Amino acid sequence: MSPDLTDLSVPATAVGGPLLEMTGIVKVFPGVRALDGVDLDVVSGEVHCLLGQNGAGKSTLIKVLSGAHHPDEGTIRWNGEIVRLTRPTAAMRLGIAAIYQELDLVNDLTVAQNISLGHEPTRAGFDRRHAERQTAVELLLRLGHPEIQPNAVVGNLPAAGKQIVSMARALSRDVKLMIMDEPSAVLDQGEVARLFQVIRDLTANGVAVIYISHRLEEIRAIGDRVTVLKDGRTVATGLPAKTTTTADVIRMMTGRNIEYVFPERSREIFEGAPMLDVVGISRAREFEDISFGVHPGEVVGLAGLVGSGRSEILETVYGARRTESGSVRVDGKDLHAGSVSSAVTAGVGLCPEERKSQALLLDQTVANNVTLASLRKFAFGPFLNRHREDSAARRQIEALDVRPSDPQRDARTLSGGNQQKVVLARWLLKDCRVLLLDEPTRGVDVGARSELYALIRELANSGVAVLLVSSEVPEVLGLSDRVLVIREGRIVHDGPAQGIDESDVLGLVMEGSSR
Amino acid sequence: MSDSVVAVQTPVPPPVGPDDSAPSSSRLRRIFRGSVGRNLGLILALIILIIVGVVTGGERFASIENSLTILRLGSVIGVVSVGMTFVIIGGGIDLSVGANVALASVWATTLATQTMGRDVHWIVMVGCAVIVATCVGLINGLMIAYGRIAPFIATLAMLAAARGLAEIIADRKTQIITVQGFLDTFSGDVFGVPVLVIFFAVVAVIGWILLNRTTFGRRTFAVGGNAEAARLSGIHVQRHTLWLYALLGTTCGIAAVMIMARTTTGSSTHGMLYELDAIAAVVIGGTLLTGGRGTIVGTVIGVLIFTMLSNIFTLNNLSISAQAIAKGVIIVIAVMLQQRIADRSRAVT
Numbered sequence: 001m002s003p004d005l006t007d008l009s010v011p012a013t014a015v016g017g018p019l020l021e022m023t024g025i026v027k028v029f030p031g032v033r034a035l036d037g038v039d040l041d042v043v044s045g046e047v048h049c050l051l052g053q054n055g056a057g058k059s060t061l062i063k064v065l066s067g068a069h070h071p072d073e074g075t076i077r078w079n080g081e082i083v084r085l086t087r088p089t090a091a092m093r094l095g096i097a098a099i100y101q102e103l104d105l106v107n108d109l110t111v112a113q114n115i116s117l118g119h120e121p122t123r124a125g126f127d128r129r130h131a132e133r134q135t136a137v138e139l140l141l142r143l144g145h146p147e148i149q150p151n152a153v154v155g156n157l158p159a160a161g162k163q164i165v166s167m168a169r170a171l172s173r174d175v176k177l178m179i180m181d182e183p184s185a186v187l188d189q190g191e192v193a194r195l196f197q198v199i200r201d202l203t204a205n206g207v208a209v210i211y212i213s214h215r216l217e218e219i220r221a222i223g224d225r226v227t228v229l230k231d232g233r234t235v236a237t238g239l240p241a242k243t244t245t246t247a248d249v250i251r252m253m254t255g256r257n258i259e260y261v262f263p264e265r266s267r268e269i270f271e272g273a274p275m276l277d278v279v280g281i282s283r284a285r286e287f288e289d290i291s292f293g294v295h296p297g298e299v300v301g302l303a304g305l306v307g308s309g310r311s312e313i314l315e316t317v318y319g320a321r322r323t324e325s326g327s328v329r330v331d332g333k334d335l336h337a338g339s340v341s342s343a344v345t346a347g348v349g350l351c352p353e354e355r356k357s358q359a360l361l362l363d364q365t366v367a368n369n370v371t372l373a374s375l376r377k378f379a380f381g382p383f384l385n386r387h388r389e390d391s392a393a394r395r396q397i398e399a400l401d402v403r404p405s406d407p408q409r410d411a412r413t414l415s416g417g418n419q420q421k422v423v424l425a426r427w428l429l430k431d432c433r434v435l436l437l438d439e440p441t442r443g444v445d446v447g448a449r450s451e452l453y454a455l456i457r458e459l460a461n462s463g464v465a466v467l468l469v470s471s472e473v474p475e476v477l478g479l480s481d482r483v484l485v486i487r488e489g490r491i492v493h494d495g496p497a498q499g500i501d502e503s504d505v506l507g508l509v510m511e512g513s514s515r
Numbered sequence: 516m517s518d519s520v521v522a523v524q525t526p527v528p529p530p531v532g533p534d535d536s537a538p539s540s541s542r543l544r545r546i547f548r549g550s551v552g553r554n555l556g557l558i559l560a561l562i563i564l565i566i567v568g569v570v571t572g573g574e575r576f577a578s579i580e581n582s583l584t585i586l587r588l589g590s591v592i593g594v595v596s597v598g599m600t601f602v603i604i605g606g607g608i609d610l611s612v613g614a615n616v617a618l619a620s621v622w623a624t625t626l627a628t629q630t631m632g633r634d635v636h637w638i639v640m641v642g643c644a645v646i647v648a649t650c651v652g653l654i655n656g657l658m659i660a661y662g663r664i665a666p667f668i669a670t671l672a673m674l675a676a677a678r679g680l681a682e683i684i685a686d687r688k689t690q691i692i693t694v695q696g697f698l699d700t701f702s703g704d705v706f707g708v709p710v711l712v713i714f715f716a717v718v719a720v721i722g723w724i725l726l727n728r729t730t731f732g733r734r735t736f737a738v739g740g741n742a743e744a745a746r747l748s749g750i751h752v753q754r755h756t757l758w759l760y761a762l763l764g765t766t767c768g769i770a771a772v773m774i775m776a777r778t779t780t781g782s783s784t785h786g787m788l789y790e791l792d793a794i795a796a797v798v799i800g801g802t803l804l805t806g807g808r809g810t811i812v813g814t815v816i817g818v819l820i821f822t823m824l825s826n827i828f829t830l831n832n833l834s835i836s837a838q839a840i841a842k843g844v845i846i847v848i849a850v851m852l853q854q855r856i857a858d859r860s861r862a863v864t
Binding site: 167281318320340341344345350352357358359360361362363364368372375376379382383384386426 | 725728729731734735736740741743744745746747748749750751
């Protein structure tokens with residue numbers, strides 16, 4: 001028996017058979033099973049939509065398909081043959097092209113140069129610039145965008161233009177399967193309509209498209225079949241895109257397996273003046289007229305999709321972005337717009353989204369990281385009292401149970417959960433009155449999460465006003481007293497967390513109304 | 516059996532494993548984790564150089580007089596290197612230090628300044644040099660912190676401009692210092708130690724305290740290690756960057772006074788290639804060019820390695836060109852070793 005050989009000897013394309021067939025794909029990263037048995041089949045000429053919440057495994061699946069990650073288990077068949085996509089070039093050679101959310105274009109090169117990047121037409125080592133431009137013109141015409149100049153510098157194009165260039169680049173190779181990851185996120189309605197026209201032209205020519213979007217109305221408009229992922233598994237595949245109801249889709253996307261333990265909410269009724277008072281702040285193209293208050297002891301959660309403006313709101317409250325109108329007040333006093341130090345002085349602390357690049361000094365000790373925001377407490381004139389500094393850091397490390405508890409260890413060596421505790425400790429030491437948490441459990445393993453949740457609630461109970469942003473809806477609902485739902489830069493819902501469930505929130509962020 | 520007893524009683528060598536926490540070794544461990552441990556490789560290199568010097572130069576190298584010569588030679592560039600250490604730890608670079616030294620030395624030795632120095636007090640000349648150089652540093656800092664010009668470009672422009680200005684002021688002539696009080700003060704000794712060496716020592720000690728014992732120093736590490744994290748922690752990153760370049764300017768002013776004393780002149784050709792020597796000394800001393808990590812002790816040793824190398828070459832009648840080659844090789848080897856050590860310490864923890 002030599003199954004491998006027989007597999008290879010099977011005639012390639014059975015007519016009507018799927019172009020791509022993935023079965024039982026598993027991908028494990030340290031501490032997390034990102035993919036845990038994904039099945040997906042795609043036939044030529046269809047638009048196959050991929051749905052799933054943040055963290056369901058969509059991005060990992062795309063990376064497996066484009067050769068950026070190798071699956072630990074499972075098989076990928078291409079036209080019926082088993083293939084191993086060991087490198088991005090291997091996927092490209094088969095005709096798989098991915099267009100990512102963060103477009104992978106070189107901003108300083110021209111449109112034509114970007115399109116032929118990596119397979120430039122050359123003669124005796126010299127660029128054939130005329131041929132390069134000619135190809136670009138033809139492809140842009142095929143995509144219905146002849147107005148884009150092949151000599152234009154890509155960095156100067158609007159987002160929609162970049163998307164088109166990215167697609168032209170995919171088409172410049174002989175593409176059979178195009179993966180589009182939230183292509184409409186950066187487009188306005190007219191541009192989306194044109195994008196759909198391009199997709200229809202592609203599928204009419206037999207190209208298959210995997211289309212990822214959170215917007216259900218788009219999926220109805222363009223999609224043929226739907227596959228739903230949840231917690232790294234396929235929960236449903238091959239559903240008809242036009243007729244499956246929103247309620248069904250949302251039910252399949254939620255229904256969790258992993259349950260986190262959320263601490264009990266305080267029974268307090270929040271009245272009187274809020275500690276943090278946000279009044280009508282706006283920033284063009286990010287969010288508009290946002291107003292809310294957070295009381296001492298209260299946890300307020302912001303729910304919304306990536307790009308809905310939730311993180312931008314948090315950063316504006318903190319002064320890292322300057323509001324264009326309205327104001328932010330802490331304890332009744334206006335903060336200086338666009339000034340982080342004004343917010344910090346007033347007692348506001350931020351645990352930013354990107355812990356490593358925005359919060360931590362990775363090569364410095366845990367102790368130095370903890371005391372960074374409150375150095376003045378340990379200073380006599382310019383001089384630091386390192387003994388007092390050290391013992392204060394040690395107290396915080398013990399109080400928050402950072403492990404290992406050695407304050408002299410480099411911050412780099414801690415796990416994600418413990419690094420997050422270090423950032424929390426920094427603001428506790430500062431005696432902050434308002435704490436802004438952006439994705440507090442990103443990159444934190446399952447076990448440490450419940451611990452962080454308890455810690456955040458404890459902080460609130462001690463009188464801190466907490467504002468929380470998270471892409472994980474259960475986290476927002478489980479941890480907050482009050483929930484604000486953000487869609488396209490506006491608050492579409494404001495109410496107690498008990499009165500709303502996950503599917504309501506998903507309905508609100510995806511459709512704009514709760515069912 | 517008796518072996519094991521002896522082993523327990525002898526002082527334990529520095530433990531390698533991170534889990535060892537016996538109280539007797541913890542002090543040793545702290546020392547080795549501190550500046551001594553981090554600079555172990557440098558100290559070894561210095562010792563090797565001394566051995567080479569003794570073997571090839573013998574008495575001429577190992578005399579007190581020659582040691583003082585080495586220190587005197589290294590003191591001017593050493594003062595600049597201490598300031599440079601701050602800027603590089605803070606994530607920047609300054610190519611204009613040599614030109615700055617030249618400009619300050621010229622400005623402080625013009626006829627007008629010297630006349631004032633004679634009529635009022637020679638301290639006027641010192642003040643002039645320090646103020647001019649600090650202002651140049653402030654302009655660098657303003658361009659970089661608030662004008663958002665890349666440090667490399669801003670200080671490259673200053674390199675050209677400051678030396679040009681020095682040439683105009685001095686009219687390309689060497690200005691000889693005639694103020695006797697100035698010369699007497701700075702060319703003398705204190706208990707046999709040249710005043711220049713004392714200057715270097717004082718600047719290094721103040722630099723060490725500033726870097727390791729003050730909020731300013733801690734913030735320097737934070738700004739260079741992760742500017743965004745520093746900003747989000749409420750540190751005024753721009754203002755801090757400005758002060759870093761101003762501080763380096765001040766050390767250039769001090770260096771200008773020292774070079775004026777050593778050569779008894781002010782000249783637009785002073786401080787040629789100081790930027791390269793200072794950056795090289797800082798980098799050999801283990802300071803990361805990307806910022807966030809570095810030591811004053813390392814920089815001082817880096818300066819000593821360079822000057823001792825020159826000294827050995829001169830004593831053995833080797834050419835300056837051969838010396839330059841050796842310097843280049845040493846820079847590469849030192850940086851490679853530093854990286855190796857940094858990678859290993861990261862892997863262990």
